[in-house]
Amino acid sequence: MSEIALKDIIKPENLVYQKTKLMTDKPLSYCPGCGHGTTHRLVMEIIEELGKEHETVGVAPVGCSVLAYEFMNVDMQEAAHGRAPALATAIKRLWPGNIVFTYQGDGDLAAIGTAETIHACNRGEKIVIIFINNGIYGMTGGQMAPTTIEGMKTSTSPYGRDVSIMGYPLKITELVAQLPGTYYVTRQSVQTPSAVRKAKRAIKKAFQNQLNNAPGLSFVEVVSNCNSGWKMTPVDANHWMEENMFPFYPIGDIKVDGQLVK
Amino acid sequence: MGELKLMKGNEALAEAIIRAGTDGYFGYPITPQSEVLEYLMAAKPWETTGMVVLQAESEVASINMLYGGGGTGKKVVTSSSSPGISLMQEGLSYIAGAEIPILIVNVVRGGPGLGDIQPAQSDYFQSTKGGGHGDYRLIVLAPSSVQEMADFVPVAYDLAFKYRNPAMILSDGAIGQMMEKVEFFEPIPRLSDEEVKKRYAWATNGKPKNGERRILTSLDLDPQKMEDHNHHIQEKYRRIEENEVRFEALQCDDAEYVLVAYGTSSRVSLKAIKLLREKGIKAGLLRPITLWPFPTKKIQELVKQGVKGFLSVEMSAGQMVEDVRLAVNGKVKVEHFGRLGGMIHSPEEVVEALEQKIIGG
Amino acid sequence: MTEEIIIAGFGGQGVLSMGKILAYSGIMQDQEVSWMPSYGPEMRGGTANVTVIVSDERISSPILRTYDTAIILNQQSMDKFEHEVKPGGVLLYDPNGITHHPTRKDINIYKVEGAKKAAEMGNSKIFNMIVLGAYLKIKPIVKHENVLKGLKKSLPERHHKLIPLNEDAINLGMKSVEVVQKV
Numbered sequence: 088m089s090e091i092a093l094k095d096i097i098k099p100e101n102l103v104y105q106k107t108k109l110m111t112d113k114p115l116s117y118c119p120g121c122g123h124g125t126t127h128r129l130v131m132e133i134i135e136e137l138g139k140e141h142e143t144v145g146v147a148p149v150g151c152s153v154l155a156y157e158f159m160n161v162d163m164q165e166a167a168h169g170r171a172p173a174l175a176t177a178i179k180r181l182w183p184g185n186i187v188f189t190y191q192g193d194g195d196l197a198a199i200g201t202a203e204t205i206h207a208c209n210r211g212e213k214i215v216i217i218f219i220n221n222g223i224y225g226m227t228g229g230q231m232a233p234t235t236i237e238g239m240k241t242s243t244s245p246y247g248r249d250v251s252i253m254g255y256p257l258k259i260t261e262l263v264a265q266l267p268g269t270y271y272v273t274r275q276s277v278q279t280p281s282a283v284r285k286a287k288r289a290i291k292k293a294f295q296n297q298l299n300n301a302p303g304l305s306f307v308e309v310v311s312n313c314n315s316g317w318k319m320t321p322v323d324a325n326h327w328m329e330e331n332m333f334p335f336y337p338i339g340d341i342k343v344d345g346q347l348v349k
Numbered sequence: 350m351g352e353l354k355l356m357k358g359n360e361a362l363a364e365a366i367i368r369a370g371t372d373g374y375f376g377y378p379i380t381p382q383s384e385v386l387e388y389l390m391a392a393k394p395w396e397t398t399g400m401v402v403l404q405a406e407s408e409v410a411s412i413n414m415l416y417g418g419g420g421t422g423k424k425v426v427t428s429s430s431s432p433g434i435s436l437m438q439e440g441l442s443y444i445a446g447a448e449i450p451i452l453i454v455n456v457v458r459g460g461p462g463l464g465d466i467q468p469a470q471s472d473y474f475q476s477t478k479g480g481g482h483g484d485y486r487l488i489v490l491a492p493s494s495v496q497e498m499a500d501f502v503p504v505a506y507d508l509a510f511k512y513r514n515p516a517m518i519l520s521d522g523a524i525g526q527m528m529e530k531v532e533f534f535e536p537i538p539r540l541s542d543e544e545v546k547k548r549y550a551w552a553t554n555g556k557p558k559n560g561e562r563r564i565l566t567s568l569d570l571d572p573q574k575m576e577d578h579n580h581h582i583q584e585k586y587r588r589i590e591e592n593e594v595r596f597e598a599l600q601c602d603d604a605e606y607v608l609v610a611y612g613t614s615s616r617v618s619l620k621a622i623k624l625l626r627e628k629g630i631k632a633g634l635l636r637p638i639t640l641w642p643f644p645t646k647k648i649q650e651l652v653k654q655g656v657k658g659f660l661s662v663e664m665s666a667g668q669m670v671e672d673v674r675l676a677v678n679g680k681v682k683v684e685h686f687g688r689l690g691g692m693i694h695s696p697e698e699v700v701e702a703l704e705q706k707i708i709g710g
Numbered sequence: 711m712t713e714e715i716i717i718a719g720f721g722g723q724g725v726l727s728m729g730k731i732l733a734y735s736g737i738m739q740d741q742e743v744s745w746m747p748s749y750g751p752e753m754r755g756g757t758a759n760v761t762v763i764v765s766d767e768r769i770s771s772p773i774l775r776t777y778d779t780a781i782i783l784n785q786q787s788m789d790k791f792e793h794e795v796k797p798g799g800v801l802l803y804d805p806n807g808i809t810h811h812p813t814r815k816d817i818n819i820y821k822v823e824g825a826k827k828a829a830e831m832g833n834s835k836i837f838n839m840i841v842l843g844a845y846l847k848i849k850p851i852v853k854h855e856n857v858l859k860g861l862k863k864s865l866p867e868r869h870h871k872l873i874p875l876n877e878d879a880i881n882l883g884m885k886s887v888e889v890v891q892k893v
Contacts, residue, residue: 140556142555143556163563164553165565166443170416173413173414174413176414177415180418181373181401182423182554202407
């Protein structure tokens with residue numbers, strides 16, 4: 088091994104993969120194994136593949152991905168908690184030729200920002216919403232989210248979510264799919280290479296819809312683990328997600344080309 | 350100048366919004382300013398100037414649409430009345446922190462809470478001292494006529510963009526609902542996308558081909574950087590205080606007593622100084638046009654000139670009077686006379702208040 | 711010249727539009743004007759009133775407690791505004807529906823049978839123009855030609871065919887006004 092130098096490996100003909108230039112060189116602040124990093128990369132790869140680097144404006148949320156603008160190398164605005172769809176509405180309406188997306192977590196999109204989410208969807212704003220659902224409030228240290236599943240332990244449901252006291256987990260993605268203003272609604276995940284490939288196809292379809300001026304909003308949920316919030320190793324967290332989250336939040340398209348998938 | 354029109358303050362504001370080259374209005378109906386959105390929807394400016402008009406789902410959404418739209422360098426505006434403006438305070442704090450130029454109009458009604466729909470001036474503190482969380486200021490213009498409801502729109506936009514700061518037109522239900530004659534300024538064309546990009550390098554509307562991407566945020570987790578940012582905006586506020594104070598001084602040259610009043614109460618006070626002068630009392634009126642920055646220096650000049658007392662006439666329990674007192678700094682008497690909860694003083698009541706609280710007191 | 715007027719009656723009597731036509735007439739002869747309505751729930755069928763000021767000077771307070779002229783069209787408004795007429799001022803009222811007639815001795819009082827005349831003309835909508843005519847007979851603060859211009863300005867184009875009818879109503883009001891008391 089010792090006789091092979093690094094320069095022998097780093098040759099153009101050996102290159103099989105490289106980071107998109109639309110991800111900055113700043114080290115990601117996310118926990119190892121978290122789905123945020125992968126999803127960030129997918130979104131940026133797609134913007135690059137579509138050739139829209141100079142026509143894209145993204146809106147970051149409040150939550151773990153509050154610093155998304157540090158990593159995504161396009162023009163970005165940082166919204167108040169839950170308000171990203173309102174910002175994106177105005178950006179898109181004032182710059183209809185631009186590609187506009189929001190990137191939001193479950194607390195941001197499905198709790199404090201529910202009204203903004205529902206109304207942006209219902210108005211059929213021609214934007215893309217990327218929604219990371221990990222069933223917990225990661226940034227603030229593992230409190231219950233609107234999407235926390237029944238029985239799941241969090242710091243504010245320490246004995247597990249008791250729906251008789253705490254209400255039910257909210258399937259906001261199924262909810263927005265019912266609205267006439269959504270054109271494409273899908274649920275994906277990024278825990279395996281094949282899931283990542285499928286998620287990329289879905290996110291690309293969402294952005295292509297916007298590029299094609301499709302009549303409505305494209306909404307992509309990505310179910311992710313939160314291994315530190317769930318207090319598991321990354322591998323265990325992915326297994327737990329597959330066994331417990333996916334039955335309640337099934338992966339796949341919910342609405343395609345304005346039609347609910349039966 | 351065009352023809353004279355008889356219009357409500359709210360209608361004149363709406364027409365001025367179109368004429369000022371506005372790119373987007375985002376708002377939610379509330380009495381007593383619903384005519385603004387009604388006028389815009391009937392005028393359909395998207396067919397003429399290309400201006401976007403959108404009825405949002407709430408005032409929370411409207412102000413955040415202004416964050417998004419203003420953040421791209423476009424001229425955006427919302428209007429509301431007191432309870433709706435309270436809902437916007439979070440967004441305003443973010444907008445001030447991220448230094449986004451926007452225009453917000455408050456047609457004030459009586460409070461607190463749901464209050465009533467009659468004119469009031471009880472949102473002075475909220476407008477001039479910050480309103481939301483954090484150290485920030487809005488540039489606040491107070492129209493006192495239908496003409497000024499129109500004229501202040503382009504003025505407020507210019508200030509907002511000059512300083513990258515939210516500007517507010519603080520009106521009230523009387524000026525919003527009253528009709529007076531108004532002569533409109535010549536229409537100001539909207540900027541093209543290219544002009545916006547050229548003028549506002551900070552705006553997030555697509556990364557420049559030969560430059561860095563832009564970020565608009567009010568967040569910095571490093572407290573030293575956050576302090577530096579705060580110093581930067583405070584330094585901007587000092588420049589605004591130095592350069593942008595506007596007021597009208599009426600019959601102040603020989604005045605022994607000065608009424609300080611803005612908006613509707615300045616109109617009532619103008620009548621009151623006429624009545625006072627008829628009685629042989631040398632009264633003047635100082636009408637702050639910018640409530641922040643406040644005409645502190647002018648008040649200090651009036652004290653030097655020999656004014657014996659000031660009466661702050663407000664449709665509130667005494668808010669602006671604090672700024673008058675800070676300016677006077679104990680040198681002469683300063684009192685407040687207010688009607689509350691949507692009531693308006695009569696000129697005669699103001700005369701009586703000056704006589705009792707300042708002259709006789 | 712400054713004339714400060716309150717016009718008060720029921721919603722639907724055309725109180726606000728009468729004020730608007732008067733204000734527009736003032737603009738037509740280069741005067742300053744203000745039109746300040748009572749607004750809110752009472753607009754919808756209850757009492758309605760508007761303060762109109764026409765002046766040669768910059769108008770100070772658009773909200774007043776005393777008036778040069780009160781035009782009163784229902785009992786509630788009589789109860790509220792009779793005592794707010796300045797001494798020596800004018801109170802013009804329509805006796806229709808009035809049970810307690812004005813009792814002040816220090817003001818000029820006139821009446822016009824606006825509702826009755828409008829019914830005779832077969833059009834209740836011109837009631838307010840009859841009352842406006844009566845007022846302009848008492849206080850010709852705006853020239854007749856400027857009232858017609860004001861009417862044209864304040865009516866939407868599609869209603870311009872109604873201008874001659876409104877003009878007839880104004881003339882009828884001028885003829886019908888009666889003096890009750892002069893001081």
